[in-house]
Amino acid sequence: MSSLAVARKDFKDVRRAKTLWLVIGLLGLISGMLAYVFRGSTGTPDSEVVQNLFYSIAGINAILLPIVVLIATYLAIAGERDSGSIKFLLGLPNSRRDVVLGKLISRLGMVTVAVAVMFVVALIISLVRFAVFPIGVFVGIFAMTVLYGAVFVGVAVAVSALTSSRSRAVAGAVGTYFVSILVFFLPGINVRAIVRFLHEDLLGLGANIDLYQFVQYVSPFFAFQKALNLVLPERMQNDFFKGERASQATQGGQGAPGQEGYEAAVEAVDLPFYLTDEFGLVILAVWLVVPLALGYWRFERADLG
Amino acid sequence: MAAISTDGLTKRFGEDVLAVHDLDLTIEEGEIFGFLGPNGAGKSTTINVLLDFIRPTAGSAQVLGMDAQAQSREIRRNIGVLPEGFELYERLTAREHLEWVIETKDAADDPDEILQTVGLADDGDRAAGGYSTGMGQRLAFGMALVGDPDLLILDEPSSGLDPNGIQQMRRIIREQAEAGTTVFFSSHILSEVEAVCDRVGIMNQGELVTVDTIDGLREEYGGAATIELECAALPQSLAVHELPGVENVTVEGMTITAHCAAPEAKVDVVEHVAEHTDVLDILSTEASLEELFNSYTGGGRDGRPSQREEPADPEEVTA
Numbered sequence: 001m002s003s004l005a006v007a008r009k010d011f012k013d014v015r016r017a018k019t020l021w022l023v024i025g026l027l028g029l030i031s032g033m034l035a036y037v038f039r040g041s042t043g044t045p046d047s048e049v050v051q052n053l054f055y056s057i058a059g060i061n062a063i064l065l066p067i068v069v070l071i072a073t074y075l076a077i078a079g080e081r082d083s084g085s086i087k088f089l090l091g092l093p094n095s096r097r098d099v100v101l102g103k104l105i106s107r108l109g110m111v112t113v114a115v116a117v118m119f120v121v122a123l124i125i126s127l128v129r130f131a132v133f134p135i136g137v138f139v140g141i142f143a144m145t146v147l148y149g150a151v152f153v154g155v156a157v158a159v160s161a162l163t164s165s166r167s168r169a170v171a172g173a174v175g176t177y178f179v180s181i182l183v184f185f186l187p188g189i190n191v192r193a194i195v196r197f198l199h200e201d202l203l204g205l206g207a208n209i210d211l212y213q214f215v216q217y218v219s220p221f222f223a224f225q226k227a228l229n230l231v232l233p234e235r236m237q238n239d240f241f242k243g244e245r246a247s248q249a250t251q252g253g254q255g256a257p258g259q260e261g262y263e264a265a266v267e268a269v270d271l272p273f274y275l276t277d278e279f280g281l282v283i284l285a286v287w288l289v290v291p292l293a294l295g296y297w298r299f300e301r302a303d304l305g
Numbered sequence: 306m307a308a309i310s311t312d313g314l315t316k317r318f319g320e321d322v323l324a325v326h327d328l329d330l331t332i333e334e335g336e337i338f339g340f341l342g343p344n345g346a347g348k349s350t351t352i353n354v355l356l357d358f359i360r361p362t363a364g365s366a367q368v369l370g371m372d373a374q375a376q377s378r379e380i381r382r383n384i385g386v387l388p389e390g391f392e393l394y395e396r397l398t399a400r401e402h403l404e405w406v407i408e409t410k411d412a413a414d415d416p417d418e419i420l421q422t423v424g425l426a427d428d429g430d431r432a433a434g435g436y437s438t439g440m441g442q443r444l445a446f447g448m449a450l451v452g453d454p455d456l457l458i459l460d461e462p463s464s465g466l467d468p469n470g471i472q473q474m475r476r477i478i479r480e481q482a483e484a485g486t487t488v489f490f491s492s493h494i495l496s497e498v499e500a501v502c503d504r505v506g507i508m509n510q511g512e513l514v515t516v517d518t519i520d521g522l523r524e525e526y527g528g529a530a531t532i533e534l535e536c537a538a539l540p541q542s543l544a545v546h547e548l549p550g551v552e553n554v555t556v557e558g559m560t561i562t563a564h565c566a567a568p569e570a571k572v573d574v575v576e577h578v579a580e581h582t583d584v585l586d587i588l589s590t591e592a593s594l595e596e597l598f599n600s601y602t603g604g605g606r607d608g609r610p611s612q613r614e615e616p617a618d619p620e621e622v623t624a
Contacts, residue, residue: 002409009397009405016396083392088448091356091386092409093378303318303359305350 002094006102010076011109023068024114030064031057031118035125046130048235051137055228055236057122058141061115062224065145066152066181069111070173073156076103077299078169086304100296104157111149115142140231147284148224154288155180158295164302180287184219191215209248210272213241217275220287227280242269306370308334308456308487309355313364316350324350326511327364332489332504337482339498340491342508343602348491349389351508352460356386369455382410385449387442389460389491395434399425399444402433403451412452423447424473438465446474450481457481459490463497475501495598509602522597531590532571534561537583548573559585 014020034056040049077099080086089099119142127133159172183189195215199205216222222240229237239246246265247255255262273279314328325347332338342348353359354366357377366373368380393402403416420429423443428436433444442465449457457478463471478488478501492498498505499519506516517525536559545563546554550570554563563574571589578584 005405005409009394009401012401013394013396084388084390085392085394087356087358087386087388087391088393088406088445090358091381091388092406093382094409095378301360303353305318305353305359 002098003101003105006089006094006098007105007109010103010106014072014106014110020072020110023072024117027064027068027114028117028121030060032121032125034060035122035129038126047132047134050126050130050132051134051233051236053122053126054119054134054138054141055232057118058145058224058228061118061145061148062221063181065111065115065149066177066220068114069107069149069152070156070159070177072110073103073107073153074160074169074173075166076107076157077160078163078166079160081164081304082166090304096300097296100157100161100292100299103160104153104292107153107157108150111153112146115145115149119145137232137236141228144224144228144231147227148220151220151284151287152176152180154292158291161295161299164304180219181221184216184221209244210275213244214274217241217279218283220284223280223283223287225280226277227284229277230280239266241271241275242266245269306334307331307367308336309338309366309368309489311351311354311364311366314351314354314361314366315363316347316354316359317362323511325354325361328511328513330506330513330516332487334487335482335485336503337478337488337501338490339502339505340489340508341493341495341498341505341598342491343493345510346493346508346602347511348493348508349460350511352389352458352489352491355458356381382452383454384456384458385451385454387445387449387457387459387462389464391441391445393433393436393441393444396432398430398432399436399447400429402444402448406448406451410452414451414453419447419450422450422477424470439467439470442466443470446477450477454486456487456489459488461492462490463492463494471497495595507598507601514601525597530568530571531562531564532574533586533588533590534563534575534578534584535559535586535588536561536578537585540581543578543581545574545577548577 035053038049038053038056040052044052075082077086080089086099090096094102119138123133123138155176156173159176160169163169163172184191192212192215195212196207199211200207217226225238226240243257243266246262246269247253249255249265249268250259250261255265257263309330309332311328311330314325314330315323316325317323328347328351330351340348340351350359354361355368355373357374357380360374369383371380373380397405399420400416403414403419406412407414407416416429417426420426423446425440425443425447428440433441436444442462446459446462449459459478462474466474475497478490482488488501490498490502502519504516504518505522507514515522539556539559539561543561545551545561548570550565550567551574552564552566554561556562561578563571565571565574575584575587
């Protein structure tokens with residue numbers, strides 16, 4: 001497998017980059033400090049405190065990990081095109097698919113190492129402090145975080161395959177972060193409101209809450225948080241997308257958390273399949289596969305001069 | 306079977322740039338072929354098509370009897386490539402570069418032996434980021450030699466090399482050729498092609514202007530020579546260009562320069578001019594392949610089209 005040879009060489013090359021280790025060290029420091037100061041409200045059992053700790057680390061990663069991964073990966077292929085070293089890579093019996101796959105494998109390895117460092121540091125500190133190890137939640141959140149990182153590795157390798165120079169790759173990486181994450185919760189931009197406007201005012205159609213929620217759901221940022229429900233104990237799960245329906249169903253459409261009947265209404269909401277937690281995995285898979293396929297398709301046809 | 310053959314190969318970039326136009330080129334097995342031309346002549350574009358880095362707009366290319374596009378991977382298994390304008394992986398050592406190439410080509414070479422061959426034996430464990438241009442070029446050449454390729458494609462191989470390095474590379478190229486390897490290398494420097502090549506092809510502005518052996522080129526240019534006469538005064542009408550064997554005459558200040566097809570014509574020029582005026586100095590030069598090269602390529606990017614060797618134009622001759 002040539003792609004493995006490409007991956008091995010790339011991994012060997014990148015793991016000697018000091019900046020990479022600096023970033024991984026910083027990530028470890030962040031999660032270590034969080035583990036050191038993290039506490040629950042009085043009376044919370046230690047095991048739950050530690051579970052909450054790992055959930056918080058996932059929350060940090062929801063925003064931070066894409067940045068780290070994009071920065072570490074956006075030059076994977078574009079950088080080699082820019083410097084001309086790709087002529088070695090492709091002067092050898094490697095196909096362009098080997099190059100894309102090899103880079104993907106190597107950078108997936110790297111993001112796994114980075115996430116593992118964060119989780120292991122936090123685990124060691126929490127073991128010292130609380131002497132509990134909630135293995136199920138730990139493994140579940142770890143795996144889901146690696147998957148989330150993998151999505152951005154895929155997108156970044158795709159961006160890198162689509163662009164021919166460093167500057168364009170930078171633009172692609174920044175653009176990716178914007179459309180996949182920032183646009184969904186930057187103040188001033190309300191994707192939901194935009195879709196509602198298009199749907200109701202421009203097209204003159206009736207309100208469709210599920211549609212608006214789904215539009216938010218296409219962000220890997222939300223998909224990750226929803227998919228996390230799959231590995232969390234019930235008490236930690238969040239009720240994305242159920243709240244709006246629950247409030248419509250209680251208190252004459254003005255229901256809010258804590259009010260009578262609200263919790264039961266949340267329980268009773270039956271979301272369409274495309275808003276379920278499981279569908280989060282589908283959305284993450286689409287983010288992983290579609291950009292990569294597009295990047296590979298373009299790269300396969302590009303003139304590398 | 307030809308080692309390389311192109312058939313009507315054409316590559317256009319965008320609307321305006323015609324990098325290679327209708328190229329028909331055949332390189333026989335076992336020969337050392339020099340691919341000459343000024344910068345931007347289309348040499349690298351041609352090589353990039355052979356390696357499937359870029360795809361032709363029209364026509365096709367075959368390498369070792371295989372289609373350059375459809376069977377590129379198989380081709381690259383059997384050739385060695387020294388690309389142009391590359392950067393090495395700065396954090397990997399020379400040995401690691403070679404090990405990677407050996408692994409990828411599934412070859413049985415010993416990295417140390419290759420380091421020895423290209424003169425990097427003492428630097429094999431240094432990261433390539435600290436290499437000079439010449440050392441990088443040596444390593445890249447070593448990488449091209451891995452797996453005993455049937456064909457070596459070398460794009461401007463001597464750039465950055467010191468005279469020793471150039472000597473060494475020439476020696477290796479000759480050894481490879483003697484062992485049956487076809488060598489195809491591009492250069493914009495004529496002298497280096499002259500020293501090793503069996504045949505040369507000259508590209509200019511995307512077209513192949515000539516293919517010949519070095520000897521053939523010399524013959525074609527004959528014993529052509531140039532003679533410069535510095536005169537005390539310039540008579541009104543000398544009509545030097547009308548002398549038999551004189552191809553071109555230019556006058557600059559008090560100096561008459563005549564390009565002659567044969568050495569004998571030089572004597573006639575001197576005698577003819579001496580009859581009309583005092584000749585103060587004579588400078589006779591034999592035509593070099595360099596001039597020939599320039600005549601085919603119009604001096605490359607730096608040459609004006611008017612400098613191109615053309616039959617004597619009476620309008621130009623005022624003497």
